[in-house]
Amino acid sequence: MNQKTLDRLRPFFGVVGLVAIWQAAVIGEVIDPVLLPSPATTLSALHTGLFESGRLAFDFGKTVQRAAMSIALASAIGIPIGVILGASEKFYRSVEFIIDFFRSTPASAIFPLFLLLFGVGDMTKVYIGAFGASLAIIFNVAYGVMNARKTRVLAAKVMGAPAWQRMVVVLLESLPQTFIGLRMGATLALVLMITAEMLLGSVDGLGLRIFEEQQLFNMPGMYAAIFCAGLLGYTINLTLFLLERRFVHWAGR
């Protein structure tokens, strides 16, 4: 095997290693077989859940839908507010404490409040995810706008750019930081979503699936659902990463 092929395969070594250790642990019965089913059994549960019974696929879809709505809502609220706050440093300084305080408050602490405000419906979970995510987005967008390089804005002004064109410069300047906010927010929204689905009397979603399978002691099903949650988180991150590389190609350069 030549060096190039070897380098291309390198990222999979860890995965193969982990599955091998898992299989070895099952064969050696290091852990109670009820708690740790074999990789093959888990994979088969994943396949059944996604393509045969379709129950897991349905829950997966529900969570994807809610997470997407959460992130979209958080962006729709967080980006404009962040821009407005960032545009005036004095304004930002006067609300900085509130933002920092709520950003530091564990978002799960507001579950009961949101239950009272919005009931147990589907949208409550979307709102909770959006709440957590929007704070991260507001914070990062505001800093991105505030730290927009003065020289670039001045350069635009010197070249005769009208006010709205200078604003475009500021917004483009803040994009790298905005993407940092989006990634942080999306991760947080997903965490909150899964937790809310477990705790807030949900009737579907990955959080509920994981919780139910655990209650039923159906370990292969539980692992399959956990895997789906991981896959979703990874996909969201990867998507934002690719979007960033496409649209903010200059970030960090």
Added chain:
Amino acid sequence: MVASLAVRTIDGVPVDQGDVARHSSGNKRPHVTVRGLTKRFGDRTIYEKFDLDLPRGKFISIFGPNGCGKSTLINMIAGLIPVDEGEILFDGQTINEIRFGYVFQNYRDALFPWMSAWDNIAYPLRFMKVPKAERNARVEALVKRFDVRLNLQQYPYQMSGGQQQLVSILRALIVEPEILFLDEPFSALDYEMTLFMRDQLQRMFIETGTTTIIVSHDLDEAVYLADQVLLLSRAPTRVVDFPGVDVPRPRNALTLADAEFNRVKGHCLDIFQQQVRL
């Protein structure tokens, strides 16, 4: 438009456009007039009732001790920072009524990284209501005229520092400015690149004859490039001297050994040291 004139020579020696224009028209009116300029930062007075005339079509270097307000002066003339009192006019017009170019010291922060170098150069034309096809044509003409050998489809961050600053200068020249300002444009470049860029700038000046004002902290550079060196005192700043540099263009490495060049440089250095010692 001055920029459309070709390089003129007398007995094979290129002459800058200003001389030609001035001699032919007999017009000795200064290009820039500064009257009663006052600028304070807090309690520190940098300029007090400061007057200055800058000639048309000349390359002028501004040189002086640290903190004397070299950059402040050029920035006030270019309208980047407000004056407290006084008036700065360009042939009787304000900065907002004329076309000018400005090159920042920090090219990294002055170019737009989201645009290709080409689009960066064309950017100022957008605000002059130049249609897109003509914008491209003008960039093409400019690049051809100065024989720029750069891949302008690259983004600024894909270029070296010198290349980025060259793009900045082209962006300032695309509007065919009546006056060009440069604030320590080469101070962030390595020595080899600085030498190359000085000659690029000189070439552009010979070619266009645009009134050019450069702030420099390097005396060799200030004298090498200039027709006249504006020597400033410590703050509150006044003009100590404004000697001419009567050395033919294009200047090159041999200029550094030229008697007149060294006489002017020595004179500037004397004045500078007097000012620093005060």
